[in-house]
Amino acid sequence: AAIGLSGLFSSAAAEKPDGLCASPEPGWPQWRGPTRDGVWRETGVVDSFATGQLPYRWQHPLGPGYCGPTIAAGRVYVMDRITEPRQQERVICLDAANGETLWSFVYDCVYEISYTAGPRASVTIDDGRAYALGAMGHLHCFDAAEGTLIWKSDLAERFQARVPVWGIAAAPLIAGDLIVLHIGGRGACVVALNKASGREAWRALDDRPSYSAPILIQQAGRPVVVCWNGDSVAGLAPETGDVYWRLPFPPRKMPIGVATPIVSADRLFVSSFYDGSLLLRLDPERTAVRKVWQRRGKSERSTDALHCMINTPLMLGDYIYGVDSYGQLRCLDANTGDRIWEDLTATPPARWSNIPF
Numbered sequence: 001a002a003i004g005l006s007g008l009f010s011s012a013a014a015e016k017p018d019g020l021c022a023s024p025e026p027g028w029p030q031w032r033g034p035t036r037d038g039v040w041r042e043t044g045v046v047d048s049f050a051t052g053q054l055p056y057r058w059q060h061p062l063g064p065g066y067c068g069p070t071i072a073a074g075r076v077y078v079m080d081r082i083t084e085p086r087q088q089e090r091v092i093c094l095d096a097a098n099g100e101t102l103w104s105f106v107y108d109c110v111y112e113i114s115y116t117a118g119p120r121a122s123v124t125i126d127d128g129r130a131y132a133l134g135a136m137g138h139l140h141c142f143d144a145a146e147g148t149l150i151w152k153s154d155l156a157e158r159f160q161a162r163v164p165v166w167g168i169a170a171a172p173l174i175a176g177d178l179i180v181l182h183i184g185g186r187g188a189c190v191v192a193l194n195k196a197s198g199r200e201a202w203r204a205l206d207d208r209p210s211y212s213a214p215i216l217i218q219q220a221g222r223p224v225v226v227c228w229n230g231d232s233v234a235g236l237a238p239e240t241g242d243v244y245w246r247l248p249f250p251p252r253k254m255p256i257g258v259a260t261p262i263v264s265a266d267r268l269f270v271s272s273f274y275d276g277s278l279l280l281r282l283d284p285e286r287t288a289v290r291k292v293w294q295r296r297g298k299s300e301r302s303t304d305a306l307h308c309m310i311n312t313p314l315m316l317g318d319y320i321y322g323v324d325s326y327g328q329l330r331c332l333d334a335n336t337g338d339r340i341w342e343d344l345t346a347t348p349p350a351r352w353s354n355i356p357f
Contacts, residue, residue: 027071027072027073027125028070028071028072029070029071029072029124029125029126030070030122030124030125030126030171030172030173030174031068031070031121031122031124031171031213031260032213032260032312036173036213036215036216036260037262037263038260038312038314057097057098057099058098058099059099060094060099060101062078062080062092063080063081063082063083063090063118064080064081064117064118065078065079065080065081065117065118065119065120066115066117066118066119066120066169067079067080067118067119067120067121067122067123068122069122070122070123070124070125071096072125072144073125073144073145074095074096074097075093075094075095075096075102075144075145076093076094076095076096076099077091077092077093077094077122077123077125077130077132077144078091078092078094078123079091079092079118079119079121079123079132079134080092080118080119081109081111081116081117081118081119082106086108087108087109087110087111088106088107088108088109089106089107089109089118089119089134089135089138090104090105090106090107091104091105091106091123091130091132091140091142092104093130093144093147102147103146103147104147105132105140105142105147105149107138107140109134109135109136109138110136111135111136111167112136112163113135113136113163113164113165113166113167114165114166114167115166115167118135119132119133119134119135120135120166120167120168120169120211121133121134121135121168121169121170121171121172121213122171124171124172124173124174124179125144126174126195127195128143128144128145129141129142129143129144129150129195129196130142130143130144131172131174131179131195133155133168133170133171133172133181134168135167135168135169136156136163136167136168137154137155137156137157137161137163137168137183138152138153138154138155138156139152139153139154139155139172139181139198140152141195141198150196151197151198152198153193153198155168155181155183155185155191156168156183158185159183159185159186159188159191159203160185160186160188161183161184161185161186161188161209162184162185162186162208162209163184163209164184164208164209164210164211164230164255165254166211168183168184168209169211169213169258170182170183170210170211170212170213170214171213173213173214173215173216173225174195175192175216175223175225175238175239176223176238176239177194177195177196178192178193178194178195178201178238178239179192179193179194179195180192180214180216180225180227180238181193182209182210182212182213182214182227182229183209184207184208184209184229184230185203186206187203187205187206188203188204188205188206189204189205189206189207189208189209189227189229189230190203190204190205190214190225190227190229190234190236190241191203191204191241192238192241201241202240202241203241204234204236204241204242204243205227205229205232205234205236205243205246207229207230207231207232207234208229208230208231208255209229209230209255210228210229210230210255210256210257210258211255211256211257211258212227212228212229212257212258212259212260212261212270213260214226214227214228215260215261215263216238217263217268217282219235219244219282219283219284219287220283220284220285220286220287222237222287223238224236224237224238224244224287225237225238226261226263226268228249228257228261228270229255229257230251230255230257231248231249231250231251231255232246232247232248232249232250233246233247233249233261233268233270233278233280233289234246234247235287235289244287244288245287245288245289247278247280247289247291249270249275249278249294251272251274251275252274252275252296253274254274256272256273256274256275256309257270257272258272258273258308258309258310259271259272259308259309259310259311259312259313260312262312262313262314262315263282264315264316264317264334266281266282266283266284267279267280267281267282267292267315267334268280268281268282268289269313269315269320269334271305271306271307271308271313271322272307272308272309273300273307273308273309273325273352274300274307275296275307276294276295276296276297276303276304276305276306276307277293277294277295277296277305277306277307277308277332277337278291278293278294279291279292279293279294279334279337280292292335293336293337295337300325300326300351301325301326303324303325304337305332305337305338305339306320306322306324306330306332306337307324307325308322308323308324308325309323309325309352309354310352310354311323311354311355311356315334317334318333318334318335319331319332319333319334319340320332320333320334323346323347323353323354323355324342325351325352326349326350326351326353327344327346327347327348327349327350327353327354328342328343328344328349329342329343329344329346329347329355330342330343
């Protein structure tokens, strides 16, 4: 496999969108960008390309993996997997200008999961540090510029994590002086560590793990960590892990929530392959939620509203856009979940067919 970067990333700081907590890092320093909403807020965005093939500036060979690259301070961070002469995960830092390797770190990691192609979670960059979380729960903190190891922790062993069938996939979230992790530990589905030392700050929830990355939002004047795990959607106090609110969302077959929760104004939306969609209303006066609607079809083929698998939907005003279980691009009424339209040409119809938003 190879990764190519076209040099479109700049260092302008992102504006803070409604409801989300802004990241202090410019560029694309974490999963789904500075504020984890997948929105590009830079200037000079290209509207169209002169040719059908976007020319690349460089490419760099990689082993297999599902980790999306992140970019900060002129560096690209990514993870991959090596199987010869033994099973290892690797963290790589590249020069964003030319693709040259600035540093790399390799560690032994035997996979006991399905889809063994490699690490899942994007590397999170914050305050000069890089946080890399592997598929079996190995967390490493590096000096982002030099690659020097600052601290590490085997989270699966430390918190007796129930590593899900497809591996730990939720990208680490920075919340102030803490790093928040969705790992599925015993009584520690979500944990927070001091980002400088790795010392435990708190642990919360005894729910099963899923694959969805936590986000940090503002509600009623307070920061709230939103985590969609294997059994519920919960809002936690980032400083203490106290549960502000928790709404059960148990799976019909298995925990399979992959898409990141999305927030638009006072709405919070999640959607999964087997269990359909759930829309919550965020109380603006206190840290509480109420269910607006929940819809689920009879099966993975006979769906209602939206049954997402991998891609994260998009909410614009009163409309939600997403890809259903077999590749159907759909638009929903955000107030009810009713389908406005469906398009069957945007992506080939197939189980788990997706379009990135």
